[in-house]
Amino acid sequence: MSNHKQKLITVLLPDGRLQLERESADKGINKSTSLLQQEIFTAYNEQKDRTASLFWLLRLGFSDQNISLSPSLDFWRRFSALFIHHLRLTPELEELREKVSVPLATEEINKLMETIPALTGGEYLSPGLLASFWSELNDAFVQSVSDYSGTVADFFHSFSPDSQLLGRIYFHLVENKNSDLPFAFLATYATRMGTEGESRHLPLKYALQEYQNDNAKLLNLLSTVHRAARESELITDLLESNDLFSPLAWTAGEAHTFLQEVPLYEDAGILCRIPDWWRTKGSGVSVKISLGDRTPAMVGITALLDFTPRLMLGDEELTPEEIKQLLDQVEGLAFIKNKWVSVDQERLQQTLAAYEEAEKLAENEGITLAEAMRLQLHPETMLAGQADNGIVEVENGEWLQTVFSKMINPGQLPKTATDKHFLADLRPYQQDGLSWLCELNKLGFGACLADDMGLGKTVQILAFLNILSQTQRSTGKKEKTSYKTASLLIIPASLLSNWDQEIKKFSPNLKVFLAHPDMHRPRRVKTPTESELDELDLVITTYALSHRYIWLLEYTWQYVILDEAQAIKNPGTRQSKAVKTIPARNRIAMTGTPVENRLSDLWSLFDFVNPGLLGTAAEFSTFSKALAERLDGYGRLRRMTAPFILRRLKSDKSIISDLPDKVEMKTWATLSKKQAVIYQQLVDRINDTLEDTDGIQRKGMILAALTKFKQICNHPDQYAGVDGYTAKESGKFSRLQEICETIHEKREQVLVFTQFKEMTAPLARFLETVFQRPGLILHGSVAVGKRKKIIEQFQQDDYIPFMVLSLKAGGVGLNLTRANHVIHFDRWWNPAVENQATDRAFRIGQKKKVMVHKFVTKGTIEEKIDAMLTQKQQLSNDVVAASGESWLTEMNNDELADLFSLNI
Structure with a gap:
């Protein structure tokens, strides 16, 4: 499939590694997206050590945010861009280039967790894992820039020409509540003035004295300010009037202009220290709706919940009249309820309209739980389109919150x-x-x-x-x-x-x-x-x-x-x-x-x-x-x-803590119609000849019959000796597909054991269609030297979803701890042999719980022998372990006839 019809997605593997995959897109991919995807995929494939280097992710963070990507890839672009933003704002990055350590943006990481899209492996994502990726991005930057011959600024420009590093200039805005001019502005610069050479901040006017005889250094210091002045009339005026070099008292209007331009200044390389309420947008007026404070008369999706809308400014409740007073003011900042609020006429109109729509809903007896949930999901559909831009916040009331809290934490429920x-x-x-x-x-x-x-x-x-x-x-x-x-x-x-x-x-x-x-x-x-x-x-x-x-x-x-x-x-x-x-x-x-x-x-x-x-x-x-x-x-x-x-x-x-290290389960399969017919035909033939044979010939016939029954239970084509292996003709293939589809959804890995070498290739071909990528095969005919390479390949960091092994070849000298699923496709009927094979995955170095699936075909000899071994554990441990399957040849004809019969 051509690249313009494929989208690039990210998958989080169970061990915390990120994997890039291609999948078909619902519609064609435009040229810019296709080029970016190819660039990122190439960088991903070229990494020498994917566990230690996330250069491809670092490169992704520099990319144009306007280029459309899949939601999963866009999430990681936003994460990497957040790291790069904080990296870019690191003072004196050039001097620290090979020992920089960007502090984790904990608050922003927690907010980012709220935006995790639908992605494979998203259930493994946590703030702790993002923190480890943050550290790996830091390592990737240090590793990359240490190999780069130019400056850090050049390194940034090579990926993003518009990206500017933080200079030494800082802008500060603070509240000045006791003044008619309620805000104060000051520009500072960083200089090494401490007793031990540490960075100190001084008002910008001191730079005029420090560099009075060196205009070039002064111009270099002010380069970020001049970049900002190209886009900002406010900064231009401050430069031309020299007011930039003095403390300033500002009106609310001037402060509002400054606050709106903060992103522009930061893009130019100036770090701005401003009130928290502007960063968090906590100054905005919103509609808060509380649902289900009281216990409803009935329960279920159709239960009627009480419904209470309020106009809020932070934690303070406002009246509609106070909102209308704000609407009478000009755009800018207004001080109300001891808080500064941004007066955005359009947003305030939308907020008031959403509140009035919510009031109309509240005038009824209430809304159903289903309606309440939809209101939380997309409030604009229930509030006449007035709830976009995040102006409506829906919260669960006391009763509903108590109910949901128990459902989310079932350990709190009575046993x-x-x-x-x-x-x-x-x-x-x-x-x-x-x-x-x-x-x-x-x-x-x-x-x-x-x-x-x-x-x-x-x-x-x-x-x-x-x-x-x-x-x-x-x-x-x-x-x-x-x-x-x-x-x-x-x-x-x-x-x-x-x-x-x-x-x-x-x-x-x-x-x-x-x-x-x-x-x-x-x-x-x-x-x-x-x-x-x-x-x-x-x-x-x-x-x-x-x-x-x-x-x-x-x-x-x-x-x-x-x-x-x-x-x-x-x-x-x-x-x-x-x-x-x-x-x-x-x-x-x-x-x-x-x-x-x-x-x-x-x-x-x-x-x-x-x-x-x-x-x-x-x-x-x-x-x-x-x-x-x-x-x-x-x-x-x-x-x-x-x-x-x-x-x-x-x-x-x-x-x-509740699970054993190995969770063993029987997986029951049902014969297909074709399998049942062939199986019964074989039973009839054996019963006809069993009376006429004895001694060595009888033992040989029984052991040969056991093999044939196993082959039929695996797939009719194995018994017939043909290479078709249509999945629907085998009950075991159907069960294998269902189990492996779940393993694939979680990007886990599995070992599939069979005692028949001829089954390894058909199983591998079939599993390739389930996992949508190839796996590995290991059997007795694989050269010893090649076996080591196959094992190393399975254990390495590239995701290989499955390995099919013949039971004897997989029983000795292997360490395959990447897998946390083991499937015994056909049974050796010797627990010692099966356990030895299972322990290829469950052994020293395995940190995951191993799930062992033992296939048993219902109504066949497989079920009967399994029941015998289960009921007679001592027989299993002593006789079977010592003699393999030969103990079955000691049964009399009636016992064998019952053993071979098909009971479905």
């Missing part, structure tokens, strides 16, 4: 106990998740459970369903209500076996109906009656069938729950639309992928979970487009959605 029928011991963070789900249920809100893969979303949902079952059955039957108890779970077909197994393991008391033909014999789903549904706790079906079974749409469910909810991220698909029309009292979405990487995905998810919360698709699209101008909107969006999203990361310190 919810499960009954004796729930058989899992919840980890502390899982207990918090259960309490959070119950609190949202009580309040009538939908929820998005977005915990990292491997943290146990399924068990938390089963615990919640257990609570619903015990509560609703006791109250519903006792009071003979018509309350529905059945919930509907919609999942990808590949997860049917996973949920079936988890329910049997943790919540066998739940009354469950599997609405999928593969789970019935004959392959037909009988339509349940309404009364039959009322007696159930849970119905499980798939996305593909959710809009085919009409009875699903005719029943009002207690909950509709989506697993792998990213399946509805595209709101325009038939599948997404159908799922959202299923009647339900409430809804839950489950996903292991970040939910904020793309704004359109987030809207579609919330359109299911809490319809109307983010407005219509058109309203949200308008809001998204406006984010380029109103960067604070990203922060508003996060604050608004945070109470309804629970996402815990494996990297969270509070979670790490």
Whole structure:
């Protein structure tokens, strides 16, 4: 794809490194953007040591802010530009060039955090990480300028001709409240006058004395002032009258002119020290709206909240009459409520109009919670377009803030106990998740459970369903209500076996109906009656069938729950639309992928979970487009959605303490139709010949059959010996894709083990389509010398998402700690061998929690042997470890027939 059709994006990797990637653009890229992208990408690729040098990011900060870039790249441009701004204002930078240390702009960094756009890896971003990037930018500058033969000013000009370094001149403006002239101005200059040669500031008039015999030095000192005078009539007058060299008392009008021109002076290289209220713009009049101070009569998205608008000047409340008095004054500064305020006629008119519109809304009984959320997100849509320019601030009232605070911090919620029928011991963070789900249920809100893969979303949902079952059955039957108890779970077909197994393991008391033909014999789903549904706790079906079974749409469910909810991220698909029309009292979405990487995905998810919360698709699209101008909107969006999203990361310190170093899980796959047919044909042939063989021949036939069964479970083409490997023909390929799509979303790395060398290449080709970049292959035929290079390549700083290894080749002498996922695609049925392979990732040097996924194909020999090993741990540890698979050959014919049979 040509560069003018691609945009450059930044991705933050889990270990805190920044990565540049190209992806297709919605529309063509203009020439200036294309050239800048290419320049930055070239600088990125040319870095010799990306962990120690961020020269490409430093270069990005110098670029023209008016050139359009992707939101993620623009964020890092703004961050780097902030560093360069403070670097440029560093006094005597030329003298300090190789030992400069730019102080961290903590307050500005915190504000920058509010503007983080939707970007891959944004969940890892924190003020602490930005502080480390700030330090790396400092190192990149020192490293670059030490290799540069010219001056620092020349270095700056080579990237940005208009950029000026800070000179030695400073402008000061302070309040002078006891005077008729309420402001005082003074120009100073820095000179080495201290006893130890440190920099001191003196009034500028002393420079006339110091350089009275050296006009060249005086002109050099005043060069920044002359640059400013080219653009400023005020500075020109001060120079021509020599008033610049004396302390001055100013009127409010003169001070206002000066304050408006501060950016011009700083661009010229003059540092301005001015009142904080102007820097923070705290002098502006705004409309502050408080929502939900009192407990509403009912809860949920349709709850009516009280609504109180006020006109504010900082912390002081103003009346409409006081605003009108300000409108009668001329433009400039006015002193009111012991504060200086900028009199901007147009802004004041907008503020007053927004207040009057808000007053009209307040005259009603209140607004719904959904309307309140939309008001926070884009107030201009509800206040007749009068809320732009940041003049409206919406805050949660006492009741609403208390509710949201608990939802954002579920550890504050009272613990919810499960009954004796729930058989899992919840980890502390899982207990918090259960309490959070119950609190949202009580309040009538939908929820998005977005915990990292491997943290146990399924068990938390089963615990919640257990609570619903015990509560609703006791109250519903006792009071003979018509309350529905059945919930509907919609999942990808590949997860049917996973949920079936988890329910049997943790919540066998739940009354469950599997609405999928593969789970019935004959392959037909009988339509349940309404009364039959009322007696159930849970119905499980798939996305593909959710809009085919009409009875699903005719029943009002207690909950509709989506697993792998990213399946509805595209709101325009038939599948997404159908799922959202299923009647339900409430809804839950489950996903292991970040939910904020793309704004359109987030809207579609919330359109299911809490319809109307983010407005219509058109309203949200308008809001998204406006984010380029109103960067604070990203922060508003996060604050608004945070109470309804629970996402815990494996990297969270509070979670790490709850997790073992290795989290091992069985991943269940279902045979495709083609696999099932071939598998059954093989079973029939073996059963026909088993009676007629014995001795060595019998053992050989059994071991050969084991291999063939494994091949069929992997992919029919492996068994047939052909090189097609269509993904949909293998249940394992489908599960592998789903797991790796989540790994890719988080830019984590994975090791995929197979015992078959011939499977390594097909798996690698398939994974390349999932990760959209190549990985590595290692098997027994790879030369020893090349193996070391492959391992080093995987462990280096370039992001390589996966490595496919044959089990024996991957079992010895490898250290692959970059990966934090291990997938055993097919099973060796020898725990010692599998654990040895797993420990290629989990060993000394691994700082991440390792997730181990062991694939098991439902209803096949894989499931049966896995169950045998699980139930007979001593057999697993002793017999299997010593003999491999040969112990299976000692079974009698009836045991083998049962072992080989297909039970689906």
